[in-house]
Amino acid sequence: MNDMTSTLPASHKPAPRVIVAEEIPIVRRYLRIALRWRYVILGVIAASLLIALIVTLLMTPRYTAAATIEVSRESGQVTNFEGVEQKEGTADQEFYQTQYGLLKSRSLAERVATQLRLVDDQKFFNLFGVNDSAPALQLANGRYPASGRATRQRIAGEILLRNLGVEPTRMSRLVEIRFTSPDPNLSARIANAWAENFIQTNLERKVQATSYGRDLLQQQLAQQKQRLDESQRQLVGYASQQRIINLPAQGAGENTTAxxxxxxxxxxxxxxxxxxxxxxxxxxxxxxxxxxxxxxxxxxxxxxxxxxxxxxxxxxxxxxxxxxxxxxxxxxxxxxxxxxxxxxxxxxxxxxxxxxxxxxxxxxxxxxxxxxxxxxxxxxxxxxxxxxxxxxxxxxxxxxxxxxxxxxxxxxxxxxxxxxxGGVGVNNISVVDPADVPQGPSSPRLALNLLIALLAGTILGAGIAFLLEQIDEAIADPAEVERRLGLPLLGSVPKVEGVEPRDALLDRKSDLVDAYLAVQTNLAFTTEHGVPRSLSVTSTRPAEGKSTTALAIATTLARAQRKVILVDGDMRSPSVHFLGGVNHDRGLSNFLSGQDAIAPLLFQMRDLGFDAMSAGPIPPNAAELLTGNRFALLVERLLEIYDHVVIDSPPVMGLADAPLIASRVEGVIFTVESHGIRATMVKTALGRLASANAHVLGGVLTKFEARRAHLGYGYDYGYGYGRDRAANTKEVTE
CATH class of the missing domain: 1.10.287 (Helix Hairpins)
Structure with missing residues (x-):
C-alpha cells in the first residue's frame, strides 16, 4: 500500500488524515461518570443512610394532633359605599390569607397559653427544653415568680407558634390546625384550645367593630344632616335671587333632584x-x-x-x-x-x-x-x-x-x-372536627428519613463524582486524545501483562501486533507520500511506552518489506541495545562526536527484520551533541540507505533532547499512557514541541485497558486471532 501511495501523482495523493472524535451524548457522558465513580457514589449513599438511621433512632418521638375548622367568607360591612371595599369575588384570597395570619398571631398564642395555664407550668417549659437562665424562669420556693409572668407568657407563646402548623385544604374553606409536641395529650389540648379561642376572638372583634361602627355612624349622620340642610338653603336662596324656575324632570332617580x-x-x-x-x-x-x-x-x-x-x-x-x-x-x-x-x-x-x-x-x-x-x-x-x-x-x-x-x-x-x-352573635367560623389524642408519633419517620437520606446521598455522591471527574485529568480512553489534547488519534495499544513486548511482537497473532498495524495504517495517511521516512517517537515522561512503540513501528514497517533502521536517541537512558542483546559501546553518541563511519555503529535485529543503532556511550551532556548539524547529517545519510528511520527519542519534560530531535525529523509520534498522566502535562510537552517547530503526526494511547474505558466505547482486542487463541486455550483447560 505504501509503495502504491508513493507512486501516485501529486494531484492524486491523499491529504493528511485528521481523526475527529465524536462528541459524546450528554446522557452517556453522565452515565459514564456515574459508572467510573460508582464506588464513591455508593459509599456516600451508604454513609447518608447510616447517619439518617442513627439520627432517627436518637430523636425524641413527637405527636401531632389536628383540629379542623371551617372559615366562611364574611359579607358584613360597616359602610356600604361602592369603592370603599373590594368586591367579594376579588377579595376572597385576601380574606383567607388574613384569617391564616390571625391563626398564627402572637396574641392568640399567648391567650391559649394563659387559658391552659401553661405560663406557670414547669413541666411545659421542660418538655420543650427551655432553660431556666432567664430570671422569669427561675423557681422560688418551687414556683415561678409573679413578676416574670409577662415574660413567661411571651416565651410560652413563642413555643406554641414554633410547634403550630396551619394547613388550609386546597379549593375549600377548611383549615387544619396542627400542633406537635412530645406529649400526645398536650398536643390534643392545645389544638382544640387554639380553635376555640380563635372563634372567641373572632366574635369579640365583631362585637367591638359593631359598637365602634354604630357610634361612628351616629356622629357622621349628624354631620351629614347639617350639611344637607345647609346645601338646600343655599340652593333655594340662589334660585329666588336669580328668578330661576325649574320643573321636576320626568323619570328622575330616587336619590337625585333632576x-x-x-x-x-x-x-x-x-x-x-x-x-x-x-x-x-x-x-x-x-x-x-x-x-x-x-x-x-x-x-x-x-x-x-x-x-x-x-x-x-x-x-x-x-x-x-x-x-x-x-x-x-x-x-x-x-x-x-x-x-x-x-x-x-x-x-x-x-x-x-x-x-x-x-x-x-x-x-x-x-x-x-x-x-x-x-x-x-x-x-x-x-x-x-x-x-x-x-x-x-x-x-x-x-x-x-x-x-x-x-x-x-x-x-x-x-x-x-x-x-x-348588633345584637345577633353570628359567627363565620366553626369547628368541624375536634382534635383527638394521637395514637402514634408523627416523627421521626424512619422510612421518610431514609428516603430523604437516599436522595441527599445520591445528589451528594453525584456532586462529588462530578467534582472528581473535573479534577481528574488522566486520559481515560482513545476519544479523549482528540477531545482533550487536540491530537489526531493514530491508535490505541492494549496493556500487555505477563509477556515482554518483544516476545509479543514476534507473535504475529498477538493483540499488540494488531494494534500497531492499525497505527501504521493511520501513519500512511499523515503525509502525501505515505508513512514519513524519518520519524521520532517521544512521550511526556519516561515509562509511557515510547520505546515499545518505536520498536513496534520499526517491526511493522520491516514486515511490510521496507528497509528500516531503529535509532536509540535516548542517550541518557538507552534501551535499544538490550533488545538486540549487545552493549552500547558504539552508537549514536560516537557519530555525533565526530565519527563518520556508520556501518560499525549498527547491529542487526534478525528476528524482527531491521537494523538498529544503539545510543552509544553516555555523553556528559547529550543536548550539546544534538545542537550541532551532526544529527541532521546522520538522518540524511541513513535515508540514503534505508526507507524509514525510526528514532526512539527521550521524554520531552525536563530535557532539551526531544525538541532538538523532533526538529530534525519529518514527523513526531507522541505516546500517551492511559490512566497514567495528566492532560495538562501532556499539553505542556506538546507546547514545547510546537515551539521547536516539530510536526506532531498524532498520538498513540498506550497501556490501554478496555475494561477501564469509559462507557460506550466497547473496545475489544479479543477479535480474530486473539479470540480463537482464547477459545483454544479454554478447550485445552477444560
Missing part, C-alpha cells in the same frame, strides 16, 4: 317645529323649482283633470289623423274635431297655470312660516344662554344637595342595619 327649565322646554319645542318648517319649505321650493313656470311638473302629471283632458285630446288627435288620410283639412267633420282639440289645449293650459299658482302659494307660505319660527328660536336661544349663565352656580348647589342627600340616606340605612344586627 329638574328642567321652561325656557329649555320651549326652545326644544320651537326648534323641533323650525326643523319641520325648514323641511316643508325645502320640499315646497323643490316643487316650485320643478315647475319652472311651465305646466310640466309632478303635480300637473298627478292631477286627474289634466290627465283626463290629455287622454281626450289624444283620442281626438287620433280621429283627426284618421280623417286626414281620406279628406282635406277643410272637411267639416275634420274642422269640428280640430276645434275640439284647440278647446282642450286651452283647458289644459288654464289647469296647469292653476296648479303652478297653487305650488307658488305653498312655497311662499312655507318661507314665511320658517322665517317666523327662526326669529322666535333666536330669541329663545338668547334667553336660554342667559339662563345657562345664571344656572352655573345653581347647578353646583344642586349637585351638592344631591350628594349630601345620597350620603345621608346611605348612612341612615346602614345605621338601621347595624342596630338590628
Amino acid at each position: 329638574e328642567r327649565s321652561i325656557v329649555a322646554d320651549n326652545l326644544a319645542s320651537l326648534n323641533g317645529a323650525l326643523s319641520q318648517a325648514t323641511a316643508d319649505r325645502i320640499a315646497a321650493e323643490a316643487r316650485y323649482r320643478e315647475t319652472g313656470g311651465s305646466g310640466a311638473s309632478t303635480e300637473a302629471l298627478r292631477n286627474g283633470a289634466i290627465n283626463g283632458l290629455r287622454q281626450r285630446r289624444a283620442e281626438l288627435a287620433a280621429e283627426y289623423q284618421e280623417l286626414m288620410t281620406q279628406f282635406e283639412p277643410g272637411y267639416p267633420a275634420a274642422r269640428q274635431i280640430k276645434s275640439q282639440i284647440d278647446q282642450i289645449d286651452r283647458s289644459l293650459a288654464n289647469e296647469e297655470r292653476r296648479v303652478s299658482g297653487s305650488i307658488r302659494a305653498d312655497y311662499n307660505s312655507a318661507v314665511e312660516r320658517e322665517r317666523g319660527l327662526q326669529s322666535q328660536v333666536e330669541q329663545l336661544k338668547a334667553s336660554y344662554l342667559d339662563l345657562r349663565r345664571r344656572s352655573i352656580q345653581y347647578n353646583i348647589y344642586q349637585q351638592e344637595v344631591d350628594t349630601n342627600r345620597t350620603l345621608y340616606e346611605g348612612l341612615l340605612q346602614r345605621f338601621k342595619e347595624i342596630g338590628v344586627a
Whole structure:
C-alpha cells in the first residue's frame, strides 16, 4: 500500500488524515461518570443512610394532633359605599390569607397559653427544653415568680407558634390546625384550645367593630344632616335671587333632584317645529323649482283633470289623423274635431297655470312660516344662554344637595342595619372536627428519613463524582486524545501483562501486533507520500511506552518489506541495545562526536527484520551533541540507505533532547499512557514541541485497558486471532 501511495501523482495523493472524535451524548457522558465513580457514589449513599438511621433512632418521638375548622367568607360591612371595599369575588384570597395570619398571631398564642395555664407550668417549659437562665424562669420556693409572668407568657407563646402548623385544604374553606409536641395529650389540648379561642376572638372583634361602627355612624349622620340642610338653603336662596324656575324632570332617580327649565322646554319645542318648517319649505321650493313656470311638473302629471283632458285630446288627435288620410283639412267633420282639440289645449293650459299658482302659494307660505319660527328660536336661544349663565352656580348647589342627600340616606340605612344586627352573635367560623389524642408519633419517620437520606446521598455522591471527574485529568480512553489534547488519534495499544513486548511482537497473532498495524495504517495517511521516512517517537515522561512503540513501528514497517533502521536517541537512558542483546559501546553518541563511519555503529535485529543503532556511550551532556548539524547529517545519510528511520527519542519534560530531535525529523509520534498522566502535562510537552517547530503526526494511547474505558466505547482486542487463541486455550483447560 505504501509503495502504491508513493507512486501516485501529486494531484492524486491523499491529504493528511485528521481523526475527529465524536462528541459524546450528554446522557452517556453522565452515565459514564456515574459508572467510573460508582464506588464513591455508593459509599456516600451508604454513609447518608447510616447517619439518617442513627439520627432517627436518637430523636425524641413527637405527636401531632389536628383540629379542623371551617372559615366562611364574611359579607358584613360597616359602610356600604361602592369603592370603599373590594368586591367579594376579588377579595376572597385576601380574606383567607388574613384569617391564616390571625391563626398564627402572637396574641392568640399567648391567650391559649394563659387559658391552659401553661405560663406557670414547669413541666411545659421542660418538655420543650427551655432553660431556666432567664430570671422569669427561675423557681422560688418551687414556683415561678409573679413578676416574670409577662415574660413567661411571651416565651410560652413563642413555643406554641414554633410547634403550630396551619394547613388550609386546597379549593375549600377548611383549615387544619396542627400542633406537635412530645406529649400526645398536650398536643390534643392545645389544638382544640387554639380553635376555640380563635372563634372567641373572632366574635369579640365583631362585637367591638359593631359598637365602634354604630357610634361612628351616629356622629357622621349628624354631620351629614347639617350639611344637607345647609346645601338646600343655599340652593333655594340662589334660585329666588336669580328668578330661576325649574320643573321636576320626568323619570328622575330616587336619590337625585333632576329638574328642567321652561325656557329649555320651549326652545326644544320651537326648534323641533323650525326643523319641520325648514323641511316643508325645502320640499315646497323643490316643487316650485320643478315647475319652472311651465305646466310640466309632478303635480300637473298627478292631477286627474289634466290627465283626463290629455287622454281626450289624444283620442281626438287620433280621429283627426284618421280623417286626414281620406279628406282635406277643410272637411267639416275634420274642422269640428280640430276645434275640439284647440278647446282642450286651452283647458289644459288654464289647469296647469292653476296648479303652478297653487305650488307658488305653498312655497311662499312655507318661507314665511320658517322665517317666523327662526326669529322666535333666536330669541329663545338668547334667553336660554342667559339662563345657562345664571344656572352655573345653581347647578353646583344642586349637585351638592344631591350628594349630601345620597350620603345621608346611605348612612341612615346602614345605621338601621347595624342596630338590628348588633345584637345577633353570628359567627363565620366553626369547628368541624375536634382534635383527638394521637395514637402514634408523627416523627421521626424512619422510612421518610431514609428516603430523604437516599436522595441527599445520591445528589451528594453525584456532586462529588462530578467534582472528581473535573479534577481528574488522566486520559481515560482513545476519544479523549482528540477531545482533550487536540491530537489526531493514530491508535490505541492494549496493556500487555505477563509477556515482554518483544516476545509479543514476534507473535504475529498477538493483540499488540494488531494494534500497531492499525497505527501504521493511520501513519500512511499523515503525509502525501505515505508513512514519513524519518520519524521520532517521544512521550511526556519516561515509562509511557515510547520505546515499545518505536520498536513496534520499526517491526511493522520491516514486515511490510521496507528497509528500516531503529535509532536509540535516548542517550541518557538507552534501551535499544538490550533488545538486540549487545552493549552500547558504539552508537549514536560516537557519530555525533565526530565519527563518520556508520556501518560499525549498527547491529542487526534478525528476528524482527531491521537494523538498529544503539545510543552509544553516555555523553556528559547529550543536548550539546544534538545542537550541532551532526544529527541532521546522520538522518540524511541513513535515508540514503534505508526507507524509514525510526528514532526512539527521550521524554520531552525536563530535557532539551526531544525538541532538538523532533526538529530534525519529518514527523513526531507522541505516546500517551492511559490512566497514567495528566492532560495538562501532556499539553505542556506538546507546547514545547510546537515551539521547536516539530510536526506532531498524532498520538498513540498506550497501556490501554478496555475494561477501564469509559462507557460506550466497547473496545475489544479479543477479535480474530486473539479470540480463537482464547477459545483454544479454554478447550485445552477444560
